[in-house]
Amino acid sequence: MSETTSVPSPGATGDRNISGVSIRLEGVTKRYPGQDRAAVDDVSFEIAAGETVMFVGPSGCGKTTLLKMLNRLIEPTSGRIHLGDEDVTDQDADQLRRRIGYVIQAGGLFPHMTVAANVGIVPRMLKWDRQRITERVDELLDLVGLDPAVYRDRYPRELSGGQQQRVGVARALAADPPVLLMDEPFGAVDPITRQRLQDELLRIQEELGKTIVFVTHDFDEALKLGDKIAIFDVGARVVQYDTPERILAEPAGDYVADFVGAGATLKQLSLTRVADVQLEPVTTALAGADSTAVVAAAQAAGDDFVVVLDGRGRPISWPTVAELSRTTTVPVTVDERLPVVGLQSTLNDALDTMLAASQGGVVVTGRRDSLAGVVTVETVMAVIQQARAEVAR
């Protein structure tokens, strides 16, 4: 398991803030009575502090069982589990779980509790004082991109699937656990929402540096989110455990190659972040500004469209120069269908978004949704051609 990779993965940079701890499994086994094959067979495994590790494999391979043994929702038949320097195999399971965030599909929210009550539940169990819990809840809702004033007192059924999932993540992070376990959390939301949630998780992870174990059946998701990917076979046998780049470049045997699938060159699109490619500069205009000046500026720069920004620098629409020249002031209307991706999105996401919007490019946003530039379909094609050329060599 070498750490030398051509592209530094987003979690591996040394100066990053890391609040996670390492996880070490030693010969962990789970046998169910009446089954001759162990569900998890003698797995030894180490996850470094602050890394995101993706568990992928066919259904029934034991990846979810392995995940649930980390917080002892399933008790291992034998083997030891260490969090950091601590052997937690025989610790009180309830106390242990309060130190490990747990996110499941659709968030697993309690329908009879408000968003604030859901998020504050672990701090309440840990007997924090009320004031501190309220502050923490607001802080977390902010972190996952939900306005506390709007969402604090809502009930889960009043939220969309994506919003429920965000609350689920906020709840898991409430007591600031060093480890986050995620069991196919984004499996039940639509592709666009899933992509946003993934981007958000990457952003949160960059900020917090937790140790994340994430089960998924979506290999593209694994490529996008993982610092490392563990590919499992039946009995939770680890077939390959490496960085996404190396798994794509050197799949360990036919099993992994099948799993990765054909078109590995296209998979490079899932490895390349929008932030990694050259963003096109673009003429911008403040909503409500004088159109003629903007049109002149765009024509001088040779752009055929203009990105309109609101007062906080966030892109709201991108009219063509021709459209704009028919107006006197830059329109303030928000284009709901404006294709937007974040800097942490993959080129795969960017291409998806372009195709969904039938546009030749997407607007890229950086910190606090402010404009970072534009990625065009030509840029994506160039990356594909380059990857092909590298494979051919």
Added chain:
Amino acid sequence: MVDYVIERWGLIAYQAFQHLSLVVQCVLLGSAIGVGVAVLVYRNRSATALANGVSAVGLTIPAFALLGILLAPFGFGITPAVIAVTFYAALPVLRNAVVGLAGVDRATVESARGIGMTRAATLLRVELPLAWPVILAGVRVSTQMVMGIAAIAAYVLGPGLGGFIFSGLSRLGGANALNSALTGTIAIVLLALVLDLLLVLLGRLTTPRGIRV
């Protein structure tokens, strides 16, 4: 009939109160027993089947027969009445509590356990609140049913409006016999309606907004 009621207003009111008191107390006790047993059995498939069987068979036992059996050890009076009424009150609650607890989404329970809630906390703060509307529906059924059964309990000299019915029926043809039986019956129906209304109100007040339909 009006004269009959006005003449005996004090007695009717007293017996109505006795009837109500018997029903409310027995329903409370029966609900506690029903929910308690449900909590013990709902995780175990065969125990659940047994409990459902008991509640189904129990409801088919005629109230008269049960009271007759209870007479032998306890004699006449309030004890056999309370036992019989509580027995019938517990059964619908037991059945609904089992259904309600089993109906709580497994993923919700697992996520409660996964974030470190103890077994007891999961039950008290997640499972019972989510099963509550179903349990309360059981309490309503049981209250309605037990209203009538409490009348039969007057047969063993228990308290309540049943006395008017029985004394009326035993003197049928005599003066005021019909009035007596009718008074008891109508009073019971009215009490049942009022109590059901109160339970609906209780349901409104105690069902969390997030799961109200």
